[in-house]
Amino acid sequence: MEDLGENLKLMVKIFRRECHRVLRSERTTIHGADGMLMLLQLAMAEVSKQHAGEFKVALSDVLMAWKHLLLDKLHLPPPDFARSENYELILEAYESSLKRSNAVDLVDILSMYEQLRLVDSDPGEPVSPIQMFEFLSGNTEVSELPDSSVPSTPSRASRPSQVKLAVRRVFCSYLSLLVNAKNDMALALTLNVPDRALGRRAFTDAKHAAHDGSTSLFLAVTSFVRAVQLGGKGYAPPESDPLRKHVKGLSDYVQFLDDLEEILGEVPDPSACGGRLVGAVRALLVKGRGGGDGVCVAAEETAKELKETIRQLQASGADGRSGTGISPARPRAHAVNHCTALGGRDTVKLLMALLDQEALAAPCRNKAELLSEDQPVLSGEEGTCVLGLFRSPEVSTGSSPEPLKSRVQTRLDLLKPKAKVGGIRSQFACTYEDEDEPLSRVLEFPRQAPEHLNTPTGPEENTYAESSSTSSECPNKEQSAVRRRGGAAALGPRSGNVRDGGASAGEQTVARAQQRKGNKRKQADSSDQHGGAENEPPQKKPLARVSVKMPGKRAGGKAASKKKLIAGQGTLTGFFRV
Template sequence: MASLENSLKTVVKVFRRECHRVLESEMTTIRGADSMLIALQLVMAEANKTETGEFTVALSDVIVTWQRLLREKLHLPLSDSAHPENYDIIRREYDSFLKRTNTLDLIDVSRMYQQLRAESDPDEPLSSVELLQFLSGGVESSTDCLQTPSSHDCPQTPSRNTSQYSLQVQGALRRLFCSYLELLVNTRNDLALAQVLDAPCRGLSCVAFTNLKRQARASGTSLFLAAVSFVRAIQLGGKGYAPPDSHPLRGHLKGLSDFVRFTDHLQELMGETPDPSVAGEKLVSVIRAALVKGLSSEHPVLAGAEGVACDLKRRMCQILDAQRGAACDSGISPARPKVHAINHATAYGGRATVKVLKALLDEEALSPPCRNKAELLYRDQAPIDAIGETCILTLFRSPEAPTGCSPQALRQRVQKRAKPKVSGHVIRSQFACTYGEEERPLSRVLRFPTRGGLEGEGAAPFAAAECEKGSSASSLVGQRVPLGSRGTNIRPGAAGDVGEACKRRRVEEEGEVERQPQKKRTLGTGVPRRPGKSGDRAAPAKQKLISGQSKLTSFFRV
């Protein structure tokens, strides 16, 4: 195993030394075995969403496609297993994903080694079969023997569970530290940004990541550049250049501003410190302080972050000493900044620190793959609740923007069908008690007594007819009703018997009644009688006008 690790380090070292000859960008980073598997899972889920509409993929399908991808890229004979569905599309999208994120996998690095090696370098330090065993997890590493056995090997005890939890915490924290450092080297790595966007918690949930991903796709940029462009437009843009209030990222302005401010601070530390070892210590310390902020002294994350930070600081110092020793042995003096360069110390210090960070990230890419593929690919939440590391597949499973032709949800469709239909007229007038149920609302007739007929012997008839628009039916004529009795509607069938003569006669009668003086009602003997006496129950009682009744009656007559 030691020889295999040394061979991998030799391949990567030669690649870093000569990569400027074949690569367009010097900031290209390397993906290890676990990162390659996560990228393949995302590509397969995207292909399944295009075919079936579901952004998901089974673990068995990922493992089968993974084995075929490794053998095909290493030019090894394929197994007799079935051909994975949509493999050609998946392979093409996988290569496109690597190019879009400015990354290379270990197989591409091994292939480029054959083109870039010098005569003094070994001919073939690593065979294709050995690389296949390493990437597929068939080779045990020296660190696996020091880890706690799994639950299948021995019964779990409280102390063993605590040790396993601490190992998980340290692994998750190490991924977060390296993701922050990788963003300083390669800002186009979307997987690194997805891991640290909400770590520590900034209020940027899956909804914020979804909106950021859509904005990046619309502008054709990376996730990091989309976030920085939005925040810069808010901070520096005027009234005509700032994004509108309806922009989908407006609701996540505070969290995105905190994230961009934190990354700006890391870049300033990296550029303003000439010594790479001091700059690396500052970077790791700032990241550690942000991850453990607000945690108690007894929290396991605090101890895990302290151990990971010390290990990274020590490793960066060792890498820097090795680089300085290699420069001295070669007999070539290191590059020095030009005197006429503006802020030459900052530029030189930043380049030296980036060189150390790339060497550190290359070593992390050579780490042995995780044996528990299900925990690596499908963990819903990281073991650290205080940091908030989320499964990558869960973050990228965000739905697309809704369109007008998309069907409604099943619950909405069921509720719409289960809603009972309302029959009849629910909202009725305050005078609905005077109308019959069998009459239509457009043929209603309102009957109100006239002012002159309230105290007369017989009240003058009054009827207000409501006819439909465009109807040729004649107006309805009300019947005489005794004072105090409730009026009833005339049926619509009687409207055909009424002519213009009836209408004129009704108007003349109403005018005569209005001009007649009001008289008191008398009995047959000529003696006036009060309507309130109980002796005469047959005679209709006199109705007194209340305040405002005459005005209300005249209003309805109009």
Template sequence: MVVMEESLRTMTRVFRRECHRVLDSERTTIQGADGMLMVLQLAVAGVNKQEYGDFGVALSEVLAAWKYFLLDKLQLSHNDIPLPQNYDLIRKEYDCFLKRTNTVDLIDVFIMFKELRINEDPEEPLTAMQLFQFLIGEKESLEKVESLPVCPATPSNKAGICSPQIQRVVRRVFCSYLGLLVNSKNDIALAYTLDNPNRSLGHIAFTDLRHAACTNASSLFLTVTSFVRAIQLGGKGYAPPESHPLRKHIKGLSEFLNFVDQCQDVLGETPNPREAGSKLVSSIRAALVKGRSGGDPVYFAAEDTAKSFKERISQIHTMQTQSAVGTGISPARPKAYAINHCTAYGGRETVKVLMALLDEEALVPPCRNKAELLSEDHAVLNGSAGACLLTMYKSPEAPTGSSPKSLRNRVSSQQEHIKSKVVRPTIRSQFACTYKDDELPLNRVLEFPSASQLPTCVHPAPKRTISLHASVEEECDSTEMDNRLKETTNLRCEGPGQSALGEHSGNAWNRAGGKGTRPEQLGRATGTSKRKLANRECADQGKEENQPPQKRPPAKAPVGGLGKRNSKPASKKLIAGQGKLTGFFRL
């Protein structure tokens, strides 16, 4: 294992010395084994989003693609391993993510080492199969398993040992803050530092930031910087509008940027790399332990990580000082068109020390528990259960229009809504179908969705025809019915199976005798009742026309008149059968 570590360090040292020959940026950072696996998880989830519309991936799918990906990129035999689905898209998405974040992985370093090495460098420090075994974690030395320091036993820390997950996450947060100072395009580093410590920049804030960065085609850190600076310095004419999605996160984004600015000031204003590194690590530790008690596991992990980083920065600075001058060109060297060369050179030595420290962290053996790394990481500091990098990159659920409540809650809320309606006490009568009713019974509402479509009579009665051969009794009944129709205002046509309804108490205008009857209520009478009235009126008119004219009473002769008039009128000639028919209808 010691030989493996020394070979990886030699390979990385040669790459860092000659990387300016093949890379556009000299501040390119290296992704270690765990970082490569997390980037692959994001790549597979992104391809699933494009193909199936769901940004997510199973752990087994990531592990299967991980092994095939390592063998394929190292150009080793992978015939016995099935080809992952959409592998070409996954590989393309992985490479684009590394290029967009200005990072490379250990396999890229291994491949470029052969091109960048010079004569005095070792020919090949390790083989492709050895690198594969290191990345997959098959041959880890038992002496170097989780060589993390042990926390002191205290009453609040009864176990006496800090969780390896807490140690790993806290150490990654330290490296992410230092990595942002070296490479501000590293989006994964910003994802681990944006809400650590808590700045109220959770999942929604990170999603809004990613969407804004995608719209502007820039990195996450540059998007934060440009947005906050536009608000602080732009004024009303240049500041983003109030409808900008990042406006609601301005407080947390300002706190994050102010902290990074403080670290940048320390980096540029402190000439001694050892002192500058110590101040940076102390600032990060103070931010993480702020508001935490002395017995908090995160507090112990931050204290121990800060102590080890300070010692390692001091050792790296000593080695770089004692090394021969002229072994390479410094990263962050000023360009010919740099306006202020002093500013360009500021913090150059400190950046070299930080890059060497980050390279060593990239050579750490991979995490054994892949499930913990991919599904439960990033949760020990911000307190959100089950949070991980994949959860941070997954957009929140968009509303689909359906109720988010369960069926039981929706039914109970509907019942409470029905009970909340005030039902007025009603008194119905047999003529209730003609009354105005705003609140219909539930069964009628379900049967007829619109109140304007309610029929006045469900089962209309057949028309009653008046025959010429009707009896005298029926004629009397019709006469009595005419009188009753004059007293009542409306009739109710009841179908089979329907009971008469009572009178509505709210209809105060329905009085006995039909006083105060509204005109529109008369128009609501049933169609059958209107037809009955019309038929009977027509029948009455027909009978008056068919009956012979009534005899006038004899006029009284005036007293003392001159003569007597003939009181018997002249007989009128009837047609055949008219007298018999007329006598038939007489009482």
């Protein structure tokens, strides 16, 4: 086991020295066994989302695909069981995620070793494909244990070690972002650790922004925060940007990484700078926690171990000072400030050596603890499960969605104001109560005339007497109407139409009928006095004819003229003479 470990370290050292010959970026990071398995799980879940509609995958399917992946990449005979469905798409998604994250795995390093080694000084193949398969599968660590591909149930005794492994991954992820800003898994493990109110919804919004901009998650988040900080009409993101809801948490996250970048550029000694970076991450994790908290204890132990490892790497010259001089972040000749461009180079090389050593660590024995969504809660209410973070909050049910036209029409129907349609009252409506108050009661309008108008006084008494006599003359019509009113009164007042208390419904109905008849009689009398209907114009009265006897020559005329004239006869006589 010791020889295999030393050979793996030699292989990675040669790759790091000569990687500029085969890779475009010198800050390429390496995924170990655990990182490769987590990436494979994400690739399988993505393929399942495209074909089955659900972003999830069974643990047994991941372990089967894991063996096929290792044997195929190492060019070894395949296992005796069949490949999983859509295996070619899964392999393509896995390689694509590695390329997008500017990372490689240990199998890729073994494949590139023949191109990178120097024939004279470097040894031949230090690790065989079979040894690499046994190491990545976890079979070379302890031979007595059964195959590690069989998942076991997490127990309470393994919880402290699981918390420590999760905290160690968070430390290495923060340091990895200083080396490789395209590492999406590192951002997923650190975005909400400690709690910044950046849960699955915030991570999904950041993932969509990165997809739309064809960039990494870290660069998408950083670009958004920089645009908010610059402000102004031409720089600020629009109000419709989903990341607007997470400005505070994203700003805190970017600000902490800016603080780490300042430490990286200010401290010239690589060992001291690495120790300060680890101390800053430890202070962030233990802030607000008690001394007996599990995360706090794991953070203290992990920080101490990483500081010791950095000191040993610096002492052994693993940062590459004795190599060819090729190192990450090499400044260009036309750099404006050459000294500033050189700042932090040695520390970045030291951090890369630290991350390479972490990638060569033995794989996790319990694959269920590594891949299960039941991860330890380091902050907030959710665990640090990568699969749970990459899953969108809206989980598909598997059924086809409703057509867009139907959804739009349903939404318009909900927003359209609905007019209240009054129902038709039946003949039995008097036996039910109205649900709403009648309009006359809400507006407090009087339903009947005041009592002084209903009581006949003066000349209206005769009218009432005449109406009563008329009703006695026509007993058939009036009495039948009274019987109907009386029957309605016997049934009781209809809801919402009669006030409680006072006169009964029958008496008020008779009084209103008599009042209407009196008003009609008054109108008829007034129309007779004016000589006709009220709508016809008044006619002039004809003048009375007056016969006037002219005085004649007959006898007795003088006697007739001597008679006394009536009043106005003389005027009329004079009128006719003219």
